[in-house]
Amino acid sequence: MPEITGFAFPNDIHVTWSLMIVMYPYITGFVAGSFIVTALYHLFGKDELRPVARLALAASFCFLLIAGLPLQLHLGHWERGFTVMVTPNFSSAMAVFGILYSFYLVVVALEVWFIYRKEIIETARQSRGLKRTFYAALALGTYDTSPAALEIDHRAIKLLSAIGLPSACMLHGYVGFIFGGIKANPWWSTPLMPIIFLLSAAVSGIALLVLIYQIKCKLGRKAIERETVQSLVRWLWFFLIITVTLELLEIIMLAYENSEEWHIISPLLTTRLQFSFLSVQMIIGSLIPFILLFIIVTMNRYLHDRVRNTLAVIASLLLLVQVFSMRWNVVIGGQLLSKSFRGLRSTYEPHLFEKEGILTALVLFVAPFVLLYVFDRILPIDAPPGVHAPEEPVSEAGVSPGTA
Amino acid sequence: MEETRKGTPASEATPAAPEPCGRREFIADAVRIGGGAFAILAGADALGAEPDKYDWDAHRWAYLIDTQKCIGCGSCVRACKAENGVPDGYFRTWVERYQVSPEASHVDSPNGGMHGFPAVKTAFEPTKAFFVPKLCNHCKETPCVQVCPVGASYRTRDGAILVDGERCIGCGYCVQACPYGSRFISPVTHTAEKCTWCYHRITKGMKPACVEVCPTSARQFGDMKREDDPVRLAIAHGRVNVLQPHLLTEPQAYYLNLDKEVR
Numbered sequence: 001m002p003e004i005t006g007f008a009f010p011n012d013i014h015v016t017w018s019l020m021i022v023m024y025p026y027i028t029g030f031v032a033g034s035f036i037v038t039a040l041y042h043l044f045g046k047d048e049l050r051p052v053a054r055l056a057l058a059a060s061f062c063f064l065l066i067a068g069l070p071l072q073l074h075l076g077h078w079e080r081g082f083t084v085m086v087t088p089n090f091s092s093a094m095a096v097f098g099i100l101y102s103f104y105l106v107v108v109a110l111e112v113w114f115i116y117r118k119e120i121i122e123t124a125r126q127s128r129g130l131k132r133t134f135y136a137a138l139a140l141g142t143y144d145t146s147p148a149a150l151e152i153d154h155r156a157i158k159l160l161s162a163i164g165l166p167s168a169c170m171l172h173g174y175v176g177f178i179f180g181g182i183k184a185n186p187w188w189s190t191p192l193m194p195i196i197f198l199l200s201a202a203v204s205g206i207a208l209l210v211l212i213y214q215i216k217c218k219l220g221r222k223a224i225e226r227e228t229v230q231s232l233v234r235w236l237w238f239f240l241i242i243t244v245t246l247e248l249l250e251i252i253m254l255a256y257e258n259s260e261e262w263h264i265i266s267p268l269l270t271t272r273l274q275f276s277f278l279s280v281q282m283i284i285g286s287l288i289p290f291i292l293l294f295i296i297v298t299m300n301r302y303l304h305d306r307v308r309n310t311l312a313v314i315a316s317l318l319l320l321v322q323v324f325s326m327r328w329n330v331v332i333g334g335q336l337l338s339k340s341f342r343g344l345r346s347t348y349e350p351h352l353f354e355k356e357g358i359l360t361a362l363v364l365f366v367a368p369f370v371l372l373y374v375f376d377r378i379l380p381i382d383a384p385p386g387v388h389a390p391e392e393p394v395s396e397a398g399v400s401p402g403t404a
Numbered sequence: 405m406e407e408t409r410k411g412t413p414a415s416e417a418t419p420a421a422p423e424p425c426g427r428r429e430f431i432a433d434a435v436r437i438g439g440g441a442f443a444i445l446a447g448a449d450a451l452g453a454e455p456d457k458y459d460w461d462a463h464r465w466a467y468l469i470d471t472q473k474c475i476g477c478g479s480c481v482r483a484c485k486a487e488n489g490v491p492d493g494y495f496r497t498w499v500e501r502y503q504v505s506p507e508a509s510h511v512d513s514p515n516g517g518m519h520g521f522p523a524v525k526t527a528f529e530p531t532k533a534f535f536v537p538k539l540c541n542h543c544k545e546t547p548c549v550q551v552c553p554v555g556a557s558y559r560t561r562d563g564a565i566l567v568d569g570e571r572c573i574g575c576g577y578c579v580q581a582c583p584y585g586s587r588f589i590s591p592v593t594h595t596a597e598k599c600t601w602c603y604h605r606i607t608k609g610m611k612p613a614c615v616e617v618c619p620t621s622a623r624q625f626g627d628m629k630r631e632d633d634p635v636r637l638a639i640a641h642g643r644v645n646v647l648q649p650h651l652l653t654e655p656q657a658y659y660l661n662l663d664k665e666v667r
Contacts (some may be wrong), residue, residue: 014589038490084573089553092550092553181551182581335580339584342667
């Protein structure tokens, strides 16, 4: 039995939304964040992001394949989960999930296909037997690699990026909406919630790419592109600043208004979430990466590549922790306070071995990386030398932190 | 009584000699009687009830709680548990105790008030104390029905908020959306559960179990569609309040003598 300080409604002492519901926005965040990077290259002509554009799309795709799993695992009746898609009740924000998720999945899958179409056909042509059949099947019956066809591919990729970017934003903004639209819960109910979720998704997605790009280069014994890291770091810094500003503004606003809600949120932050919010999310996860990224961005010229890369990796690791703790503090934090506004329950501690426990969460976090590995084996993320990929961006100089 | 006895021609009744009953006949009768009994047990109830079948358009239920009458005995909580098989540690109804002074307040509900309230020593001197029974407010504009992704939560035409346990996917969104803490995910069925106003009872003309057992009539149940219903009269003419009115959920559980400390 959890310990209660003050008075909680008797049913409020149970944490209904478990670690799985923390994992869900965490994983979807990577989906949206990575896609933003792909879009920066394909749509906004950020040429320096070319080395991570395919990686970002592949990561977005792999995380997307896993994104629905934590939700399924959490349902009391997973076997009825499909009814959300089949017979949705459209007055519920949650009912939109099926539509948004499937739509975005189709868009990303199509974009992957158009980007890899030429390579799929070439691989099919160059191989025999089962491999040939497999790639021929992936080609979906068209083997046209004429310049005219590639031009169509190129346009399709641009169009899909243009549709995919708002879809990714909607998919993740919607996750924030699920929480922001609960007027019963003072810690969730704010119109800022979808925006904070979306921006922190960008942070987690870019931080993830900084990490896997560097790891991938190290494993493949390839040089890490200086321009790419610099650009990623600038974007990361930019999104971090906005995210943390909004996170703080929301709390300062509550405190300044001294509203009814603040009288329960203030003790929540200073007692139950003291470690996970103040120490982890704000200091270790926000302040320290902010300083590290500040150093990289402002002292860029004086930094040795190795120092820059190392600092970027440390900052990114810390930011992955920051975003996780933010999800935790929102999802779990909101359930530690009672709607009586008079009581807090003791912290929720998931077990290692349970259906919605720590081990499951770890598996869910690792699974997309395994998928990414498989993806790379089937559709190599690094374009083979000499192959002119169809996803050449149209160079459009845009004013953005990436080119500053 | 006398009249009837007089009128009964007892003496005239010559008891007819019992006709011998053959084995064949006996078995045939037994089968007939047995079949009849089976028919009654199985379906005759529904057949018999056909004329006064429950019409949900003819009622609109409402609940009225007079906090001044509640003595905190916990009978309602026990009755609810027994009637609805509510799992331990979860509550479809509960009673809160408030001990209040102008400077401070102390609220508790040990085990939902199921076994009454043992005396507690507060750090301050309470100037007033009272009990507040709580249950699902069966709101007209309820967020729980709004957020259910599959439409398993719904509002009946007679005003009760119910959950279809065969449709509920157990996502818990309604539990989060209820401002009153009335819902929970049952560890037994893994679906959302809540007070139904004992829908199985009220549709048979009975009162909810908690109202039935309340010794002081602190809990009352009535029909807003009946002009002379005491609950309707109290709500129509008395000074009533609802919980968390600012959320505009339009609760259909009304309170008399509600203190500002109660949320």
